Amino acid sequence: MSNRNNRSAVALCALVLAAAPLSARADMAKDVQIAGRALTFLENGPTGKIVLGVVFDPSKPASVAEKNAVVAAIGGGMSAGAVTLMARPVEASAVPGLSGVGALYVTTGVNVAAAAKAKKLITIGSDTACATSGACVMSVSSEPKVEIVVNRAAAAAVGAVFKAAFRMMIREV
Amino acid sequence: MKKTLFAAASVGACLFAAAPAANAQSVYYGALEQMFGEPVTTSATGSPQRSTEVPVNMDIISAADIKRSGATDLPTILSRVAGVDLLQAGAAGADVGIRGYNQGMSPRLLVLINGRQVYLDHYGYTAWATLPVQLEEIRQIEVVKGPNSALFGFNAVSGVVNIITYSPQYDDIKVATVRAGTGGHAEASLVDTFHLGNRFSGRFSAGAAQMDEWKNTAGVAAYSLQDPARVSANLDTVTQLNAKTELRVEGSWSNVLVSDLNSGNSYSPTKYVTSSIKAGVASDTRFGAAEVSAYQNKLSAKSRAGDQAIPYDNKITVVSARDLFKLGAKHTFRVGAEYRHNQSHTQPITGGTISYDVLAVSGMWNWAVTDQLTTTVAVRHDTLDLERKGTFPTQYVLTDNANWDRTIKETSYNLGVVYRPSNFDTLRLTAARGVQVPTLVDLGSTQLKVVTPSFTLGIVGNPFLKPAIVTNYELGYDRVLPSLNAKLGVAVFAQKTVDIKGQPTLRAPDYLPTATTIMLASFRNVGDSKMKGVELKASGQFAGGYHWSGDYTWTDVDDEPPAGVTLASLATRSAAFSKTTPAYRGNVAFGRENQKWSVDGFLHYVSDFDGYSSAGTFVPVKGYVTLAGRIARQFDKDFTVALSGQNLLKARQTQMVGLEAERRVYLTLSKSW
Numbered sequence: 001m002s003n004r005n006n007r008s009a010v011a012l013c014a015l016v017l018a019a020a021p022l023s024a025r026a027d028m029a030k031d032v033q034i035a036g037r038a039l040t041f042l043e044n045g046p047t048g049k050i051v052l053g054v055v056f057d058p059s060k061p062a063s064v065a066e067k068n069a070v071v072a073a074i075g076g077g078m079s080a081g082a083v084t085l086m087a088r089p090v091e092a093s094a095v096p097g098l099s100g101v102g103a104l105y106v107t108t109g110v111n112v113a114a115a116a117k118a119k120k121l122i123t124i125g126s127d128t129a130c131a132t133s134g135a136c137v138m139s140v141s142s143e144p145k146v147e148i149v150v151n152r153a154a155a156a157a158v159g160a161v162f163k164a165a166f167r168m169m170i171r172e173v
Numbered sequence: 174m175k176k177t178l179f180a181a182a183s184v185g186a187c188l189f190a191a192a193p194a195a196n197a198q199s200v201y202y203g204a205l206e207q208m209f210g211e212p213v214t215t216s217a218t219g220s221p222q223r224s225t226e227v228p229v230n231m232d233i234i235s236a237a238d239i240k241r242s243g244a245t246d247l248p249t250i251l252s253r254v255a256g257v258d259l260l261q262a263g264a265a266g267a268d269v270g271i272r273g274y275n276q277g278m279s280p281r282l283l284v285l286i287n288g289r290q291v292y293l294d295h296y297g298y299t300a301w302a303t304l305p306v307q308l309e310e311i312r313q314i315e316v317v318k319g320p321n322s323a324l325f326g327f328n329a330v331s332g333v334v335n336i337i338t339y340s341p342q343y344d345d346i347k348v349a350t351v352r353a354g355t356g357g358h359a360e361a362s363l364v365d366t367f368h369l370g371n372r373f374s375g376r377f378s379a380g381a382a383q384m385d386e387w388k389n390t391a392g393v394a395a396y397s398l399q400d401p402a403r404v405s406a407n408l409d410t411v412t413q414l415n416a417k418t419e420l421r422v423e424g425s426w427s428n429v430l431v432s433d434l435n436s437g438n439s440y441s442p443t444k445y446v447t448s449s450i451k452a453g454v455a456s457d458t459r460f461g462a463a464e465v466s467a468y469q470n471k472l473s474a475k476s477r478a479g480d481q482a483i484p485y486d487n488k489i490t491v492v493s494a495r496d497l498f499k500l501g502a503k504h505t506f507r508v509g510a511e512y513r514h515n516q517s518h519t520q521p522i523t524g525g526t527i528s529y530d531v532l533a534v535s536g537m538w539n540w541a542v543t544d545q546l547t548t549t550v551a552v553r554h555d556t557l558d559l560e561r562k563g564t565f566p567t568q569y570v571l572t573d574n575a576n577w578d579r580t581i582k583e584t585s586y587n588l589g590v591v592y593r594p595s596n597f598d599t600l601r602l603t604a605a606r607g608v609q610v611p612t613l614v615d616l617g618s619t620q621l622k623v624v625t626p627s628f629t630l631g632i633v634g635n636p637f638l639k640p641a642i643v644t645n646y647e648l649g650y651d652r653v654l655p656s657l658n659a660k661l662g663v664a665v666f667a668q669k670t671v672d673i674k675g676q677p678t679l680r681a682p683d684y685l686p687t688a689t690t691i692m693l694a695s696f697r698n699v700g701d702s703k704m705k706g707v708e709l710k711a712s713g714q715f716a717g718g719y720h721w722s723g724d725y726t727w728t729d730v731d732d733e734p735p736a737g738v739t740l741a742s743l744a745t746r747s748a749a750f751s752k753t754t755p756a757y758r759g760n761v762a763f764g765r766e767n768q769k770w771s772v773d774g775f776l777h778y779v780s781d782f783d784g785y786s787s788a789g790t791f792v793p794v795k796g797y798v799t800l801a802g803r804i805a806r807q808f809d810k811d812f813t814v815a816l817s818g819q820n821l822l823k824a825r826q827t828q829m830v831g832l833e834a835e836r837r838v839y840l841t842l843s844k845s846w
Contacts, residue, residue, distance in 0.1 A: 037208040043457070044416070081204055144655060145596040146209045152502055164462040164497065165200050165221045169209070171544060172502035 028066075028126070029073035030142035032105070035124045036080025038140060038148055039103060041166035042122070047082045050102035053090040053121075057110050066107040066126075095119070111135040117157045132173050149173060201343050202312055216315040216335040218537050218549055218587075219324050219507045220497055228549040228589025228603060229321065230649055230664055230708075234314040241764060241773045243803030243817025245352065245360065245382070245839060247314075248301050251334065253760050253775060254316050255710045255724030260829050262434035264356065264384050264837075265302045265401030271318050271332035272668070273704055273728045273754030276747055277434040280674070281331035281609060281643075283321075287338055287409075287423070289451050289468050290328075295487035295517050296614040297328055300433065303445045304336070305405040305425035307378045309348045309843070310364040312337045318708075319645040319666065320607025322585030323551035326511065326533060330607035330643040330670075341366055341376040342411040342419075347846045354839035357385035357400070372413040379406040386432055387832040390825065397440035397477070398832075403429040418456040423468075425449045433476065434831060436676050436747060438785040443476040461498025461506075467491065479623060481521060487613065489515045495535075507537040507551075517613045522620040525563035527577065527613050527634070532556050549589040557581040557610060559636065566620055568691045569633055570684050577616070577636045583608040601649040601664075609641040615674065615696040628692060632677050633684070635695045639672040659713025668704040673732075675699035675746030680789055699748045700734035718766045725759035745789035752791055755782040771805040771815075784830030792830045798822065799834075811845035 032052075039045055052074065056067035067089055074087035090098060095115040104116055106125045113135050116123045123136040131139035131149040137160055139149045148170040150162065162170075200221045205213040209223050212235065217227035224233050232254045244250045248267035252259035258270040260277070268279040280297030283290065286306055292299040317333040325333055339346045345366055352360040362380030369375075383402040389395065405427035412420045429445045453466030467490070474485040495509035511533040519525035535553035542548060561577035585608050592600040617634020649664035677683070677694035684693040706729060712722035730751040734743050743749040757780035764773030780796040800822045805815035818838040820826055825833040 034208055037204065040204065081207065142210070146211075148208075164457055164499070165205070167499050168220050168497070168505050169205065169213070169223060171541070172499075 027143050028069045029078070031126045031140050032070055032073050032085065033078060033080045034140045034142055034146060034148070035103075035105065035138070036078065036083050036085045038124075038138060038166070039122070040080075040082045041163045043161045043163060045082075046102050048084065049077070049086055050083045051086045051088050051100060053088050053095075053098060053101035053104045054107065055090050055092050055095060055104050055110055055112050055123075056107045057092050060109055063107040063109055070105055070107070095121075106130060106136050113154065113157075117154075120158050122158055122160045123154070147171065201340065202337060203340070203343055212313055214313075214315050214335075216317055216321075216324075216333060218539060218551060219495065219509070220505050220537070220539060225599060225651070226547070226591060226593075228547070228591050228601060229587070230318040230601070230603070230647060230666075232316045232318075232710075234316065236312055239308050239311055239314070241766070241771060241803060241805075242775070243773065243801060243815065243839070244819065245308075245354075245358070246301060247304065247308075247336075249801075249819060250308075250314070251316065252777060253762065255760070256318055256706075256708050256726040256728075256758070257316070258755065258758060258779075260434065261834055262440070262829065263398070263401065263432040263832050264386050264835070265403070265429075265431045266433050267301055268434070269299070269301070269334070271316075272666070272706060272726065273730050274331055274670070274702075274750050276436065276750075276753065277438055278436040280328065280612065282334060283325050283327075283329035283332075284334045284336075285325070286336045288335065288466075289423070289449065290470070290489075290491075291336075291449075292328065293445075293447075293472055293474075293487070294470070294489045294515055295472065295485060295612060295618065296436075297609070297612040298436075300429065300431065300443070300445055302401065302403050302429045302431050303405075303427045303447045305378075305407045305427045305447070305449075306336060306338060307350075307362040307364050307380045307405075307407075309350060309362060310338045310346060310376065310378045310407075312339050312344070319603065319647060319668070320585070320605040320643050321587060322607035323535065323553045323587040323605070324537070326553065326555060326585075327531075327608055327610040327640075330609045330641065338409065339364075339366065339376060340411070341374040341409050342413075344376075346376070348843055350841060350843040352382075352839050352841040354384075354837055356387075356835060356837050357383070358837065358839060359383055373410065374412075375408060375410040377406075377408050380404070387835045388825070390833050391831055393440050393832065396480075397442060398432045399430055399442040401429075401431045403427065403431075405429075414454075417458070418454065421451075421453045421455070421466075423449070423451045432832075435476070435478075437478075437787070438747060438789070438830070439478075439787045440831070441476040441478065443474060446473045447471065458496075461496045463494075463496045465492075465494045467493075478621060481621065481623070483521050483619070483621065485517070485520050485619075487515070487517045489513060503541040505537075505539040507535075509533075509535045511535070515613060517618040519563070519618050519620045522566045522622065525561060525565065525617070525620070527559075527561050527616055527618045529557050529559045529613075529616075531558075545593050547591045549587070549591075551587040553585045555581075555583050555585070555608065555610075557583075559616065561617065561636070566622065566631070568689065569620075569631060570690050570693055571617075571633060571636065579636060581610065581640060583610070583640055583642075597653045597655070599649075599651040601647070601651075603645075603647045603649075605643075605645045607643040607645070609643065609674070611635075611638040611640060611674070611696070622691070629686075630679055630682065631691050631693045633693045633695045635683075635697060638674065638696050639698050641673055641698075642671045644669050644671075654713070657713055658715060659711060662708070662710045664708040666706055666708070670702045670704075672698040673700060673702055673748055673750075675743070675748040678745040678789060680745045681742060697746065699743060699746055700732065700738065702733060702750055703731045704754075705729050719764070720766070721761075721763045723759070723761045725757065727757055728754060729756065730754045741790075744785060744791055747785060747789070749783075749791070752783040753785070755780045755796070757796075769807050771803070771807070773804075774800065774802040776800055779828070786830065794827060794829055797826060797828055799826070799828070813841075813843045813845075815839075815841040815843070817841065 130136035278298035360382035451468030710724035803817035
């Protein structure tokens with residue numbers, strides 16, 4: 001490989017590395033915003049400010065990183081249709097005693113289904129497997145195409161009922 | 174202009190960043206569109222669906238597309254959709270067809286505003302200028318290609334145009350527009366949404382326009398033309414009865430003057446007065462999304478045949494109920510029932526009344542077989558009971574009301590399989606059967622005698638006319654190209670129409686004169702017709718605010734008249750569609766938009782075809798290209814100034830048999846608040 005090609009390859013790698021966190025953050029922001037909008041299709045769903053508990057496991061670096069990304073994406077408040085999301089980091093072990101949150105965003109690899117069920121809190125993840133396995137009520141992802149998956153059993157367990165039009169446009173498991 | 178995964182979502186997001194909660198039961202297009210990042214529709218199956226997942230060939234024209242089009246009327250906007258044919262007879266008169274078979278007073282297209290039919294039922298055509306909707310209040314126009322009778326009923330045979338307006342409840346639209354242009358064009362409109370308390374919302378719109386008719390360079394009888402003008406108003410209200418139930422009441426009115434091209438290929442100066450009232454209750458119940466609605470459309474029209482004024486009054490009442498529900502995780506169902514009563518007195522020779530009652534039941538089953546594969550089955554069965562009362566003109570035939578004691582039973586279906594092997598590919602296979610039922614005019618509500626020094630001819634209805642049945646098969650493939658921010662689509666289709674309706678003709682009267690009756694002409698089924706074709710389309714965006722789109726559609730129509738009937742004799746009945754359908758039509762659009770400026774250009778191409786003279790002979794029309802464009806500047810405080818034009822390549826251009834299309838240029842000022 002020529003020096004010129006080497007320099008080009010290095011420059012390209014540098015660009016990719018620099019762009020990747022921005023891109024990931026942009027995707028995360030989209031995911032969270034879709035989650036917020038989806039909440040407005042709950043019967044008796046929230047309006048105005050809603051605190052989203054971002055559940056993470058401090059022993060798992062990936063979970064912590066995702067929590068940080070979500071909190072950064074929401075910042076001081078994220079408008080998502082009828083709601084404005086506010087973020088509050090929550091350690092998984094703290095969920096049973098949690099209060100003052102409207103919904104939980106569950107980072108990948110964390111399962112708080114039992115505690116959320118007891119608190120009647122809807123849980124949202126960005127990993128489809130979270131919903132299909134029943135660990136979350138709903139998963140949302142924006143890339144490459146918006147996909148929303150709702151676990152009917154998990155939704156029923158926390159008393160979450162989505163509006164008919166919404167149910168017909170998403171994937172239920 | 175065009176379909177708009179991209180633009181619609183972005184404009185919607187800008188307009189409604191602070192959208193209210195989706196707490197009502199009707200489909201909240203804005204919230205769903207923002208969430209899924211693409212337009213949402215119910216026009217394919219009756220169930221809300223993402224535009225990329227519908228089991229029909231559908232294009233959606235967004236509000237942004239409409240704004241950037243620079244067009245002042247709906248037919249011009251629709252003509253830029255792949256496969257759509259336009260016969261623009263004058264400054265305001267136009268007929269729109271999908272994939273051929275277009276003609277004066279085309280009866281093959283179902284046109285609705287928010288699900289209420291706005292085509293004129295007495296003769297099955299759409300007088301576009303009568304539609305009581307301002308362009309600024311339209312959220313999106315959904316164009317379904319191919320039959321969709323299983324959802325919408327009769328007349329949805331070549332396609333459906335469903336115009337969706339902004340919601341009184343959720344959308345906040347306040348815009349005033351004034352427009353002036355060459356050809357004496359003057360126009361003003363107002364759209365205003367408002368709320369009274371927490372439960373009542375409304376959207377009021379009104380508009381008026383007048384213009385000079387295109388110059389009569391075609392030798393059309395001067396009395397057949399008039400300068401178009403229109404005034405219309407609409408009020409749409411939603412009352413939230415409780416958390417799960419809403420009441421929607423709409424009323425509209427329009428008063429229009431237009432030079433129509435009638436189905437006999439002659440111009441007629443027509444005045445239309447339309448009005449409608451509609452009420453519906455929608456509720457999210459434990460049994461699904463249920464809705465009951467009723468509406469009544471009234472028409473009072475006055476046209477002209479030769480030196481005779483032909484008044485026409487028609488009233489149609491429709492009551493429908495439906496329930497949309499999901500069973501399990503993968504099955505969505507819609508069940509519905511509809512009753513309609515359509516009535517008209519005979520005109521201009523009075524004395525009779527023709528009416529029919531239709532009872533219809535319908536159902537739809539959508540099955541998400543896997544995450545990639547979805548099937549849809551929709552079926553509707555209509556039973557039409559026809560009746561005639563009253564007297565008959567002297568010297569007529571069929572002078573027994575018992576001839577009208579007839580029942581028509583027809584079943585429509587739409588079958589679709591959608592396969593998405595990846596997030597970027599969609600394969601769509603569809604089969605459909607649509608029904609074009611005879612209209613009240615076909616069945617005899619127009620009773621007319623033309624007396625000349627050499628002969629007397631009467632027009633008589635045909636109570637035995639069969640419905641035209643359209644079957645359509647289509648295979649479509651859509652591909653999203655994320656790296657290019659573009660998408661491509663290709664579709665191949667084959668269609669057959671059985672028992673095509675032919676018009677009455679002096680040249681081949683259906684009843685020769687006898688000692689007791691005059692010569693009479695009537696409507697008649699004139700055989701079958703086959704059509705096949707290919708549609709290609711692409712659209713996209715690239716950096717710097719540029720957007721582009723292009724489409725090209727080929728159709729090949731082959732008429733199959735009964736034995737002994739020639740193409741020339743089909744022409745006398747305005748039914749030689751193999752000659753009058755252009756083989757090719759296409760569009761290219763390119764534009765750029767930033768915070769302050771918006772520039773768009775539109776090229777439209779139609780290949781050679783034949784039209785009819787008023788004598789029923791073929792007249793060749795050479796293929797043509799048109800250019801339209803718009804340049805707009807957005808100022809502070811939501812004030813916009815736009816300069817737009819249509820038919821810009823030539824001062825006058827032959828686009829059909831009739832008046833030559835004129836270059837027209839408009840200056841538009843609009844203010845939102």
